[in-house]
Amino acid sequence: MSTPRLEIDLAKLAHNAKKLSELYGAKGIKLTAVTKAVCGSPQVARVFLDNGIRSLGDSYIANIQHMRESGLEAQYMLLRSPKVSEVQQVVEFTDISLNSELVVIHLLGECAVKLGKVHRVILMVELGDLREGILPSEIHSMVKEILDMPGIQLAGVGTNLACFGGVKPTERNMNELSTIAEEIQDTYGISLEFISGGNSANYQWFMSSTVVGLVNHLRIGEALLLGMDTTTHEPIPGLYSDAFTLVAEVIECKTKPSKPYGDIGHDAFGNTPVFPDKGNMRRAILSIGRQDVDISAIHPTVKVEILGASSDHLILDAGDTALDVGTEVRFGVTYSTLLRAITSPYVEKVYLV
Numbered sequence: 001m002s003t004p005r006l007e008i009d010l011a012k013l014a015h016n017a018k019k020l021s022e023l024y025g026a027k028g029i030k031l032t033a034v035t036k037a038v039c040g041s042p043q044v045a046r047v048f049l050d051n052g053i054r055s056l057g058d059s060y061i062a063n064i065q066h067m068r069e070s071g072l073e074a075q076y077m078l079l080r081s082p083k084v085s086e087v088q089q090v091v092e093f094t095d096i097s098l099n100s101e102l103v104v105i106h107l108l109g110e111c112a113v114k115l116g117k118v119h120r121v122i123l124m125v126e127l128g129d130l131r132e133g134i135l136p137s138e139i140h141s142m143v144k145e146i147l148d149m150p151g152i153q154l155a156g157v158g159t160n161l162a163c164f165g166g167v168k169p170t171e172r173n174m175n176e177l178s179t180i181a182e183e184i185q186d187t188y189g190i191s192l193e194f195i196s197g198g199n200s201a202n203y204q205w206f207m208s209s210t211v212v213g214l215v216n217h218l219r220i221g222e223a224l225l226l227g228m229d230t231t232t233h234e235p236i237p238g239l240y241s242d243a244f245t246l247v248a249e250v251i252e253c254k255t256k257p258s259k260p261y262g263d264i265g266h267d268a269f270g271n272t273p274v275f276p277d278k279g280n281m282r283r284a285i286l287s288i289g290r291q292d293v294d295i296s297a298i299h300p301t302v303k304v305e306i307l308g309a310s311s312d313h314l315i316l317d318a319g320d321t322a323l324d325v326g327t328e329v330r331f332g333v334t335y336s337t338l339l340r341a342i343t344s345p346y347v348e349k350v351y352l353v
Ligand SMILES: *Cc1c(COP(=O)(O)O)cnc(C)c1O
Pocket: 034, 036, 059, 079, 080, 098, 160, 198, 199, 200, 201, 219, 220, 221, 222, 223, 230
């Protein structure tokens, strides 16, 4: 097998999907599995669909298109507010999109009418994290317009927290979302299919709440893929956090000084590095670098220390670990490396079944 490669254990992902859909399902919460961190991998998406989830969400139309064209039957949800320039593809390839701009919803409606379709929208509400969302004070006027709009159906309301501002989902902001949903349902005599409370960061809120209010939907990526509670960066009990393993190969291993010598200027990234003098050490170089991984988000499974990396070389203090040229070194990964490695064309993806 070639290196570097990302090994993806589909049985572990199946386990995570089953466990999380049971856990949340027990309090009436349905999940959309978020596939953006695996670039809409049809192999991964299929595992989610086979294990209790029937809705797939992604931020990229290209990923959704790819999953659809791979024959995966699901409800497809576009998570990132549609670009004006992609309205037609949104209506064509997705069933539902998350929205916060009336002009865009208008365009989606016009396009849906033209194509003889009805496009469903979830209105995103700002509850403090300050990424996407309309202010609660503007919801009513917006809902009114949407309900009269040809080609558009209001499928629900949602919010997104813990992504930009680090604001945690709590009983307070989740109750606020429930109240907003209730007011819309009562005022207009409609029933909203989705009251979408957030993402993987909703785990603590969910575990500590006896009642979840009207929240009946979450969009979950990292918890499914990496078994992580993203508010604490602790593993979620009972889930696998090692479904993904990065494998890289030693291309040089030599005993050399620990401290660079000569006149010191900038490194490849404009920093002036400082290394302590620990005498001679066994240094191994792996053929992977910052173009493919975030070196602060990889964890070697053998006893070595990561000293640093350039775009294409990763430097290790090998200590007493045997790392002959040609040896494979395995790493656990967290989210930012998963993103980079999955996106890198230089990292082979290997599915273990
Ligand atoms: C990425 C994203 C998610 C999933 O986030 P995770 O932390 O991976 O669970 C959910 N909702 C929206 C709007 C997103 O952009």
